[in-house]
Amino acid sequence: MPELPEVETIARGLARAIVGKTIRRAEIRLPKMAIAPPGVSFGDAVAGERITGAGRRGKYALIELASGRRLVTSLRMTGRLVVAAPGEPDFPGTHVVLHFSDRTRLGFADVRTFGRMRLVEQGEPWDAALGVEPLSSGFTQEAFLSMLHRRTTPIKVLLLDQRRVAGIGNIYACEALWEARIKPSRPAQALSKPAIRRLHHAVVDVLNRAIEMRGTSVDDYVDADGLRGGFQNALSVYGRLGEPCTRCGTPIVRTVLGQRGTWWCKNCQR
Numbered sequence: 001m002p003e004l005p006e007v008e009t010i011a012r013g014l015a016r017a018i019v020g021k022t023i024r025r026a027e028i029r030l031p032k033m034a035i036a037p038p039g040v041s042f043g044d045a046v047a048g049e050r051i052t053g054a055g056r057r058g059k060y061a062l063i064e065l066a067s068g069r070r071l072v073t074s075l076r077m078t079g080r081l082v083v084a085a086p087g088e089p090d091f092p093g094t095h096v097v098l099h100f101s102d103r104t105r106l107g108f109a110d111v112r113t114f115g116r117m118r119l120v121e122q123g124e125p126w127d128a129a130l131g132v133e134p135l136s137s138g139f140t141q142e143a144f145l146s147m148l149h150r151r152t153t154p155i156k157v158l159l160l161d162q163r164r165v166a167g168i169g170n171i172y173a174c175e176a177l178w179e180a181r182i183k184p185s186r187p188a189q190a191l192s193k194p195a196i197r198r199l200h201h202a203v204v205d206v207l208n209r210a211i212e213m214r215g216t217s218v219d220d221y222v223d224a225d226g227l228r229g230g231f232q233n234a235l236s237v238y239g240r241l242g243e244p245c246t247r248c249g250t251p252i253v254r255t256v257l258g259q260r261g262t263w264w265c266k267n268c269q270r
């Protein structure tokens with residue numbers, strides 16, 4: 001499932017590949033995956049639009065249009081946004097295609113069809129429920145401390161709550177907690193101040209390292225050029241059941257927390 005580093009990598013690829021292009025037409029093969037405001041036709045609205053920017057908010061990929069509208073794409077479990085040259089085949093499960101005037105195109109593929117590309121009007125507060133960006137200046141140690149204050153929620157469940165910190169999913173929650181040597185089920189309010197500072201540092205560090213390696217491809221994730229990421233080779237706990245902890249040698253365990261698989265070291269995470 002694409003999380004912040006994967007979507008950031010996709011957005012940077014889109015910024016390189018499609019900014020400045022003009023959408024000739026949208027080909028919508030599965031209508032539920034291309035959503036427009038009431039009374040607006042997605043296809044009519046985007047035809048003729050020029051792409052002015054690409055970015056990311058939380059786990060959403062953003063494509064800015066010259067009219068001030070934007071396309072907000074949620075990739076959910078298996079979504080992909082991949083740029084294709086003329087004659088290049090579509091990825092399997094391509095349900096929405098933006099055809100550009102230079103004959104290249106952007107395909108939105110999702111074999112499980114949970115992903116959505118939404119046309120959002122200028123000024124529409126579509127992201128009002130999303131919390132702070134963990135790589136922004138707003139994610140200070142103080143902000144993180146007050147976020148955890150008096151919360152009885154297990155710390156890992158809190159890290160996954162997009163209303164608090166936007167963009168962290170299962171992979172990077174597991175990795176950051178291992179790096180900070182914190183047991184995933186600890187109630188947030190039970191963490192000491194030094195532990196919270198370690199975790200704050202670990203969240204930023206693991207996200208930055210994963211972006212440098214262009215994301216984690218443990219499943220379907222590919223970037224905007226159709227290429228896999230590299231961070232799956234640098235994972236410390238995620239998906240490593242029974243393998244030795246790289247810090248202490250204890251076999252990694254998997255438990256379930258908040259209905260999500262959780263990988264951690266029983267010896268060095270307390």
Ligand SMILES: [Zn+2]
Nearest residue numbers: 245248265268
């Ligand atoms: Zn360990």
